[in-house]
Amino acid sequence: MAAKSYHLWNPFTVMDEFLKIKGFGPATIVRGDGPYVYNARGTRFINGFSSLWNVAIGHGRRExxxxxxxxxxxxxxxxxxxxxxxxxxxxxxxxxxxxxxxxxxxxxxxxxxxxxxxxxxxxxxxxxxxxxxxxxxxxxxxxxxxxxxxxxxxxxxxxxxxxxxxxxxxxxxxxxxxxxxxxxxxxxxxxxxxxxxxxxxxxxxxxxxxxxxxxxxxxxxxxxxxxxxxxxxxxxxxxxxxxxxxxxxxxxxxxxxxxxxxxxxxxxxxxxxxxxxxxxxxxxxxxxxxxxxxxxxxxxxxxxxxxxxxxxxxxxxxxxxxxxxxxxxxxxxxxxxxERLPENSAEMGARLISRFQELSNRRMQIGDVRGRGLMIGIELVGNRESKEPLTDKATFDIVLDLATLGLLVYYRRNILEFLPPLIIDDTIVDDIVKAVDTALETGLKANLARKARLAKEFAASKLG
Ligand SMILES: Cc1ncc(COP(=O)(O)O)c(C=O)c1O
The missing domain is CATH 3.40.640.10 (Type I PLP-dependent aspartate aminotransferase-like (Major domain))
Known part of the structure; x- marks a missing residue:
């Protein structure tokens, strides 16, 4: 869509920054199916925050x-x-x-x-x-x-x-x-x-x-x-x-x-x-x-x-x-x-929280894991002892990384929030944990991997 035809004034959005990136990654979503959403090029993302904590039953229900x-x-x-x-x-x-x-x-x-x-x-x-x-x-x-x-x-x-x-x-x-x-x-x-x-x-x-x-x-x-x-x-x-x-x-x-x-x-x-x-x-x-x-x-x-x-x-x-x-x-x-979705939320939520807790043994940026059911937060820190919050920039880098790994999450300050649709199963829980594990990997290797994934996404987006 040409920039000049964009008349929408997005809520809670830094417009001048957003307009530069709206063609990339998950910034424009065109389709949803169950726990997933897709951008115009057909890239699939786990809808890790249920489209603003909203789509509990997932997308595309005929009923x-x-x-x-x-x-x-x-x-x-x-x-x-x-x-x-x-x-x-x-x-x-x-x-x-x-x-x-x-x-x-x-x-x-x-x-x-x-x-x-x-x-x-x-x-x-x-x-x-x-x-x-x-x-x-x-x-x-x-x-x-x-x-x-x-x-x-x-x-x-x-x-x-x-x-x-x-x-x-x-x-x-x-x-x-x-x-x-x-x-x-x-x-x-x-x-x-x-x-x-x-x-x-x-x-x-x-x-x-x-x-x-x-x-x-x-x-x-x-x-x-x-x-x-x-x-x-x-x-x-x-x-x-x-x-x-x-x-x-x-x-x-x-x-x-x-x-x-x-x-x-x-x-x-x-x-x-x-x-x-x-x-x-x-x-x-x-x-x-x-x-x-x-x-x-x-x-x-x-x-x-x-x-x-x-x-x-x-x-x-x-x-x-x-x-x-x-x-x-x-x-x-x-x-x-x-479909007993509250029960599924309890079961999948307990699994996700315990997997995140396991992850915190290896990923030192995880300061706190908390939540109930499928309403879960991970608070990221630069230092576990002092609880110094991870910087906004470092947190945003991780959020970007997650998006390039096919997982959309909500974030606020140094906290990643996971509120996926209540229909998710064990496989999606495992996919979420895997993406978070990869995104939290520190050092040069992760940065290079992130750059490569972003480059791929940008190139594909230009083709599309
Ligand atoms: C707890 C709570 N109350 C109220 C609102 C406002 O709801 P709406 O955005 O539908 O006006 C929100 C939105 O996120 C919320 O989380």
């Missing part, structure tokens, strides 16, 4: 194509504003069913940002309509610093990052953060769980007290922080923060946009949390990305506060409950359940 086509013919669009259609009703019922009765009401949307934005507005309005007048002043949202909940203004305001403030500030008032449960680099200066006393979880109570209990509407978290580098807290963390929310009357919101639908080896990462979250945000694998779909689930206690004249949830968008997206979501969930 979803058929579900979309059938629904488009029957009813291409109808809204859920004071109206309804069968697919939205069925999808809501399915989500209530598969979340084990913890939630009874489902707001449908189209992306993860919307699912979380909806949860935040729901939490504030819930308190505003409390029969207890002293709760009306609860508006603050507490979150984990460095969290990623999406791109709209409310959810952007949860990150607590100076870089967001610098680019988009002023961010919204009423958003406060505690430090994340990052055990490998504990922000509280502790060295080990359980000796740390879970300072990161108890920080929530301290924050609620210092902000003033009667000002706090909700605490939100990702069960495993994805964008920040696969941050997995000890199991006890969830119970402690959940109990703190209960004790202080704050709603407990779980953002399962990435962890939901089997990613962590369970259908939902939150399914055995006690206390359970009050609001659950879902997107991505709810439709495996075949069409945009999201959901915000709430308990009956929350929903009932929105009943009665003037109390309605003052929120919605044209595509809320879109029938074609709902039909595709239903077909996708059937596949996830019938």
């Amino acid at each position: 979803l194509v058929d579900a979309a086509a059938k629904q488009m013919q029957e009813l291409a669009y109808a809204s859920c504003f004071r109206q309804v259609h069968p697919r939205a009703i069925e999808l809501a019922a399915k989500l209530v069913d598969i979340t084990g009765g913890r939630y009874q009401h489902v707001y449908l949307g189209t992306n993860g940002s919307e699912a979380v934005e909806t949860a935040l507005k729901m939490a504030r309005q819930y308190h505003r309509q409390s029969p207890v007048p002293s709760d009306h002043g609860r508006y603050k949202i507490i979150s984990l610093r460095h969290c990623y909940h999406g791109v709209s203004y409310g959810v952007t305001s949860t990150s607590g990052l100076d870089s967001d403030e610098a680019k988009f500030g002023p961010l919204l008032p009423g958003f406060v953060q505690i430090e994340p449960p990052y055990c490998y680099r504990c922000p509280y200066g502790k060295t080990q769980y359980p000796e740390c006393g879970l300072a990161c979880a108890h920080a929530l109570e301290e924050k609620i007290q210092s902000e003033g209990e009667q000002t706090v509407a909700a605490f939100i978290l990702e069960p495993i922080m994805g964008a920040y580098g696969i941050i997995v807290p000890p199991e006890e963390y969830y119970q402690v923060v959940g109990e703190v929310c209960r004790k202080h009357g704050a709603l407990f919101i779980a953002d399962e946009v990435t962890t939901g639908f089997g990613r962590t080896g369970k259908l939902f990462a939150t399914e055995d949390w006690n206390p359970a979250p009050d609001i659950l945000c879902l997107a991505k694998a709810i439709s495996s990305g075949y069409l945009p779909l999201a959901a915000t689930l709430a308990t009956d206690v929350i929903y009932r506060r929105f009943l009665g004249q003037g109390n309605q949830f003052e929120h919605g968008s044209t595509a809320s409950g879109h029938p074609v997206c709902a039909a595709v979501g239903l077909a996708n969930i059937d596949i996830l359940l019938n």
Whole structure:
């Protein structure tokens, strides 16, 4: 494609650098098949991050194509504003069913940002309509610093990052953060769980007290922080923060946009949390990305506060409950359940983690291997003792190397992230480990090999 005909403005992309490389390697993807994606020349890549953590069932499933086509013919669009259609009703019922009765009401949307934005507005309005007048002043949202909940203004305001403030500030008032449960680099200066006393979880109570209990509407978290580098807290963390929310009357919101639908080896990462979250945000694998779909689930206690004249949830968008997206979501969930993909995620994830751990005996750049199910991170270091992070450039070289070896991974700072489709088998696990082993090989030999592979790729790309 000639550069002058390129009008697309890519999200989160350094455009001037990207335009130079968009014809090479995996920068333009034209086709997908199961766990693989292909570029225009037919080079095959393992889709090691499921096309943005999205395509859980893999590419090319006929059932979803058929579900979309059938629904488009029957009813291409109808809204859920004071109206309804069968697919939205069925999808809501399915989500209530598969979340084990913890939630009874489902707001449908189209992306993860919307699912979380909806949860935040729901939490504030819930308190505003409390029969207890002293709760009306609860508006603050507490979150984990460095969290990623999406791109709209409310959810952007949860990150607590100076870089967001610098680019988009002023961010919204009423958003406060505690430090994340990052055990490998504990922000509280502790060295080990359980000796740390879970300072990161108890920080929530301290924050609620210092902000003033009667000002706090909700605490939100990702069960495993994805964008920040696969941050997995000890199991006890969830119970402690959940109990703190209960004790202080704050709603407990779980953002399962990435962890939901089997990613962590369970259908939902939150399914055995006690206390359970009050609001659950879902997107991505709810439709495996075949069409945009999201959901915000709430308990009956929350929903009932929105009943009665003037109390309605003052929120919605044209595509809320879109029938074609709902039909595709239903077909996708059937596949996830019938093919026991959460179970496969648990099994393949355990295998991948243990293989990476073995690899860490030989590859000294591996500082930490962590994750649950098929949501796995490898933190790369220049020095294991000091945990000095591998530089951005060295990490990017490894990511490039992996691409030339036929494996696409997501990366953030010095962390490689592996979130492949939940359908992968032993062979693909072994292929992933082999590629990582080769890419982490240090010294001249690896550099020469990398150059040779890149040269081959460039030459072929010119021919193509
Ligand atoms: C945990 C989490 N929440 C929310 C979002 C935002 O979802 P979307 O990009 O669909 O708006 C993401 C996206 O990666 C995410 O990982």
